[in-house]
Amino acid sequence: MTRFRPLAWFRSRPLRSRLALLTAFAVAVAVAAVSLACWFVTRAQLEAELDSSLRSSKLDSGSVETLLTLCRQGTTPPPMAGGSYTVQVILANGFVCTSGQAAIPADPADLAVARGRLTYALHTVKDEDGREMRVYTYPQPGPPGLAVSVARPLAEIDNSMSTLRWMLLLVSGIGVVGAGAAGLWVARTGLEPVNRLTGAVEHVAATEDLTVRIPVDGEDEIARLSRSFNAMTAALATSRDRQAQLIADAGHELRTPLTSLRTNVELLARSEETGRAIPADDRRALMASVKAQMTELAALIGDLQELARPDTARPGPLEVVPLHGILRSALDRARLRGPELTFVTDLAPWYVRAEPAAIERALVNVLDNAVKFSPPRGTVEVTLMRGELTVRDHGPGIPPDELPHVFDRFWRSPSARSLPGSGLGLSIVARTVHQAGGSVILAPAQGGGTVATLRLPGAPTPPPSVVADEGLDEA
Secondary structure (H helix, E strand, O other), X not given: OOOOOHHHHHHOOOHHHHHHHHHHHHHHHHHHHHHHHHHHHHHHHHHHHHHHHHHHOOXXXXXXXXXXXXXXXXXXXXXOHHHOOEEEEEEOOOOEEEEOOOOOOOOHHHHHHHOOOOOOEEEEEEOOOOOEEEXXXXXXXXXXOEEEEEXXXXXXXXXXXXXXXXXXXXXXXXXXXXXXXXXXXXXXXXOHHHHHHHHHHHHHHHHOOOOOOOOOOOOOHHHHHHHHHHHHHHHHHHHHHHHHHHHXXXXXXXXXXXXXXXXXXXXXXXXXXXXXXXXXXXXXXHHHHHHHHHHHHHHHHHHHHHHHOOOOOOOOOOEEEEHHHHHHHHHHHHHHHOOOOEEEEEEOOOEEEEOHHHHHXXXXXXXXXXXXXXXXXXXXXXXXXXXXXXXXXXXXXXXXHHHHHOOOOOOOOHHHOOOOOOOOHHHHHHHHHHHOOOEEEEEEOOOOOEEEEEEOOEEOOOOHHHHHHHHHHHO
């Protein structure tokens, strides 16, 4: 048999049901506390009024004498005061004369009053019929040894309290039920935005439709949650669109070298199958083309791998590196790609925190871009001063309407479509520089050509830890 666990059952309920139950419970506790307080205060007030009425109900000497005379004659005295009171005369020797429905046992406190030991007595006892009576005993003026007890039944209070009890129970029940209904209504109304949000999330999970937006009304927490959800779905939709565009662009860029490579390979295979030898010069040109296409494919795949990484991911740990030293290494590689070009450099020391391989690749891409668009025997000017790197070429320049697109993936100027490249180099540059906390822009240069400006945060001198490490390396 499964054991019922209230807490587990409560946690398994829907949120609106839990809110309604909590509201009803809180109201029930409050109503119960108020009802109990009202009940006890009312009973104490009624008892105080009853005691006050008993204290004010005193017999005169003639009534007491008459009552004693009847009792001594063996006659039962009739009820006094219309029967609402029970009156007893108590003598010091214990003799009791009762005027009422039933005799009330004389309490020791009553005898103590008759014997002059107490000034009064106030207590509750049961009469011979079993009714609870509130008794007030006081000494009768005149000769000592005589006291009078005046009593009234507590049923008067009990009847009133019983009526009050049922009224409180009825009002409390109505209040708790009303509070539960109101709590359920408030919970449903308050959680309606959450239900809409839940429905939207379930819809997105089932259909992968990221165009869903939740109407936002107000400035409360639910509205903030709805705005966050809308922003999240918009970001996911943008990311998916960019991913689809990247795949489409990559497929388009890969198609050309793969088609050319397949054609060259088919020519080589056909030559082997037919036994017709390809002339030596043509074969060398064909192999050089295959090698160039393979190199282009390898570079394109590497660029795609770089761009496929999340923006928050880094290829390696950050280090404090000399930007001027990495730039000199990149310049050496650029001179090999443009041996007929002249490189004018002015490099001041500058240390940055970045991933060495990534920052070197970005610098190489910037210099390759300048080499690609420089005219034969042209000049490339490279300056590094206080964290600002400028690379200027004297090529045809970039039209103003194309400048906003230079950092887009796979974008290439119409005038540069015939040149080698995939259109990913500057995208990688922008990504790497932004990850290092810097900025990069391309702009037309005065007198013609293009100038690329990279700004990277850093310092002209390395931190002491880097200086110590360099000293150990030199030793």
